[in-house]
Amino acid sequence: MSRKGETMTDPDLDKAYALQTPDDNRRLYADWAKSYDTGFAADMDYQLPRLVALLLAEIYQGPGPVLDLGAGTGLIADNMLMRGSFDIDALDISPEMLATATAKGHYRRTIEADLTRPLDIADGTYDAVVSSGTFTHGHVGPDALDEVIRIARSGALFVLTINAEHFETRGFAAKFEELAPKIGDLEHRSVNIYGGKATADHRDDQADIAIFRKR
Structure with missing residues (x-):
């Protein structure tokens, strides 16, 4: 998908999948923040934020607070607020992406x-936690789930996407087995990450959506 002569000011999905460290993430998303929605998300027909928002609306009664984990430019919130009123906080490693999200209000x-x-963040702060595209090929692995669960209250709902290619190989399947005493009502749904407009290289990429509650 990369083009000849492309630079870090022209980010794409292959560069995002190649990220290894927190600093790699900061650099790439600093360049990507302003064009992410109208470029990548539109061009690739990025479906995950909408699917996460739909699942939250199906299960969760609100009003929050909800934590949007790896919020990026706020695509989950774009879709959530079409379906109800929620108190939502955004967490992300990139100040530039957060600035774009903040501007949406x-x-x-x-x-x-x-x-x-x-x-x-204090223990038991959030009533729900959502995430789209954070647990993927980059630097955030399954051990981050421990901290994410800590900051949710008992009974809190989680709707988290995990890139299917790495669900087994990066240890997410094993991590959910380890977390079994702390979580309940676990359900996995396999979905396409991108819609029909996506380029051929990634059109069939899939994600696992993990839905569960903290005990």
Whole structure:
């Protein structure tokens, strides 16, 4: 999918999948923030944020607070707020992506944080946690789920997407087995990440949507 002569000011999905460190993420998404919605998300017919929002609306009664984990430019919130009124906070590693999200006016507050490190958020803060595209090929692995569960209250709903290609190989399947005493009502749904307009290279990419509650 990369084009000859492409630079880091022309980010694409292949570059995002190649990310390895928090600094890699910050650099790439700083370049991508302004064009992400109208470029990548539109061109690839990116479906995951809408699917996550639909599942949340199907199960969750609100009003929150809800944490949008790896919120990026706020695509989940774009879709959530078409279906109800929620108090939503956005967490992301990229200040530039958060600035784009903030400008939409959807969020109660934004939190700049790296999910591979402890979060400066109190235990039991959130009634629901959603995420689209955060648990993928990049630096955020399954161990981040421990901290994410800590900051949710008992009974909180989770709707998290995980790239299907790495669900087994990066240890997410094993992590959910380990988390069994802490979570309940676990359900996995396999979905297409992109719609019919996506380029051939990634048209068939799939994600696992993990839906569960904290015990």
